[in-house]
Amino acid sequence: MTLNQPLLSAQxxxxxxxTQVVIDLAGDSGGRFATERLAELTRxxxxxxxxxxxxxxxSSGAVGLGRQALHLTGTLSLNDKQACAAVGQNLLMEAYRNLFQQSGLITAQVLLTATDFADRKHYLNLRQTxxxxxxxxxxPIINENDTTSTMELQEESYTKGFGDNDMLSALVASKLDADLLVIxxxxxxxxxxxxxxxxxxQRISRIENFQDFQKIEASGQSLLGRGGMSSKLEAARMAALSGVHTLITSGVSPQPLEALLAPQPEPVGTLVLPQASFLSGKKRWIGMASGYHxxxxxxxxxxKALVEKQASLLAIGVVGAQGDFFxxxxVRxxxxxGVEIGRGLTHFSSHEIERIKGLQSEKIADRLGFDADGKVLERQEIVHRDNLVIFEEYGV
Incomplete structure (x- = not known):
């Protein structure tokens, strides 16, 4: 068995x-669609x-193509980026349609928002389609619907949708039971x-344990794109939680998918292996939620209690809250x-957490009083163990 057997056997x-694969930044191209590069990839x-x-x-690239078509330079407002996305999506799909048509294949555009994954009915309809x-x-050629969803376009937001197409690709791979995610x-x-x-x-050819990720310096992001290498690591980690292999490799090389087509001693790029223990449906949704607040x-x-003792999160161990949530x-x-150790479904809003942080559990009711129904508050855990995903438990 060759080292890239998971790539060859993936169905x-x-x-x-x-973005830097789809858009050609070299020479005087001015940020146009990288037709020659994408012709090889579609072949x-x-x-x-x-x-x-x-x-x-x-596929990324819609905003970049729209910017070039509209002859826009400098810093763009959020509305400007949405306009670029609206123009660029049409150009992007037309380019893909022409390239795949040369091989006798039909393309389909699928624009998504976070709701399409967060809402189960939307998700089931999407999956069937x-x-x-x-x-x-x-x-299918998928992108976030930037014309109506602003999450990918915002520079910073505590309330996160896909954030970038790296996470979107991990969610698609997970929800559609893919064998392989190639970034x-x-x-x-x-x-x-x-x-x-x-x-x-040094390039890391194989990642089996995400415990070592804190040692990797993954800062920086592309000129036109939103996702840096850290977002790719995050996407690979989330894919691993669902049992999906991930290959992170160059899309600007002459044969970007060569490792998927023929046996090789070692795949080019970094192969991230899935984990042996997988999450239940509910915890998978929490750990891979299309949005966190x-x-x-x-x-x-x-x-220590969360990681080593599998405990619930109590108010006495809380330092504070970031962002506004209900x-x-x-939440993360x-x-x-600042290291993210997990995600969970919170019993309290950010405002409430700021009021009860550091308290003994039995004192929460005295501080907050009554719940929305006028009953004495009975909630004690900030996040109950059943609604908590700690990444280290799954090797990620």
Missing amino acids: RIVIKLG QCAQLVAQGKEIILV LEALLKFKAI LTNVDGIYTDNPFTNPNA GAIVVNAGAR AQQV ILDET
């Missing part, structure tokens, strides 16, 4: 194309379809440091250094 493959996709594999593309497209051997970027994998600034940075910061004692929303759980 359903989600391929994410970053290889057609080869995979001919082998009986199912291909789903998650995508399953039908794959049955007809069409190529194509302008770097040939994950490095120990930024390879553009540190010539001694702020964060709860915990002290060292609470971190009860029964998914951060330690005091």
